[in-house]
Amino acid sequence: MMTLDKKYRDELLVALRMHEISGERVGEVLAEVEAHVTETGEDPVEAFGRPREYAAQVAEQLDRGTGKRSTMEVVASGAAVAALTMFGSDYLLDGLFADAATIPYTLKDTVALVTLLVLIVSGTMLFFAAFTAKARNQVYAVAAVVTFALCIVSQIVIGSVFDDVTPLYEMPRWAAIALGGVLVLGVIGMLARAIRRGRVVYPKAY
Template sequence: MMTLDKKYHDDLVKALRLHEISGRRVGEVLAEVEAHVTETGEDPVDAFGRPRDYAKQVAAQLDPATGKRSTGETVAISIASGTLAMFGTSFLGDGLALDQPTIDYSLRDVVAQPTLLVMIIIGTMLAFRAYTARSHNKLLGAGVAVAAVLALGSQIICNKFLDDVTPVLSPPSWLVLTLGVVFLVALAVLLTQAIRRNRVRYPAAK
């Protein structure tokens, strides 16, 4: 009896996830593929195609109201996660310098990090769209490259032209440390909820 190999299974799960397909529907698709392979002994690539291609077919046929998260939700979670992770780790590291009563942030500090975050988010979303496009989209791929160049260029410009000496913000170190902890806790809660919501759920046996 032939069973679905782990590599195809894992690759299909990843491909379906990239198309924002719900955990319930992912479980149903996996169950269908596994049942077909077990019953027929056919190679899953021959029967369904490569995981990436089959995931696109599933996404194209899916009713967004029942099996797919909204793009807006996905974008919001991605932006929130990236923001909480970047500023949480940064504030936590800065705030641990408790021997200093305040933490000084220069104009470069205030501008460079948010700019980098924006470029990373844009590049990530473009890469996501390029991967999940039904046909190869060179324009999206080029957009990823442009976002990477802009991210690097923005940091070079900030380092060269923005003041890194004069403080523009000087919050107390305890406040910075607290913000870092709060942001990282919020990140953990957000990721935990996302994992639970997207956990693969196989259809119940009748």
């Protein structure tokens, strides 16, 4: 009796996750492939195609009601996690290690953080597109690398252009700790939800 090659299974699992397909549906797809290979002895590449190609085919057949999040939902979720992480950790660390009772935030601080957030989210989305798009994969991959490189360049440019002396706004140390803690807890909650959604669940029949 032939069993599904572990390498093919692992690559298919990763490819399906890249398409933001629910763990329940991922389990169903893996079970279907494993059952077919076991019953027929056919090579999975011949039967279903390469993992990335088959994952794209599966994703095309799904919508929100059948286990796939919309592109807008994925982007919004990724941006929210990135924003909460960056601002939450920034405020929390500033509050914990500040020497003064009040923490000043300059125009340079704000612009640098927002720019970094936008570039990181954009680069991450391009990175996922490089693994999920049927065409122009190399273009997306190069664009992702360039975007991540811009993260470093942008911080240098912003540091030399924007005012880093005059406070744009100030925050009491206790408020920075409290706000940072709330934002970090929000990230933990969102990640916990994502982990639950992505947990692979095989159909009971298997």
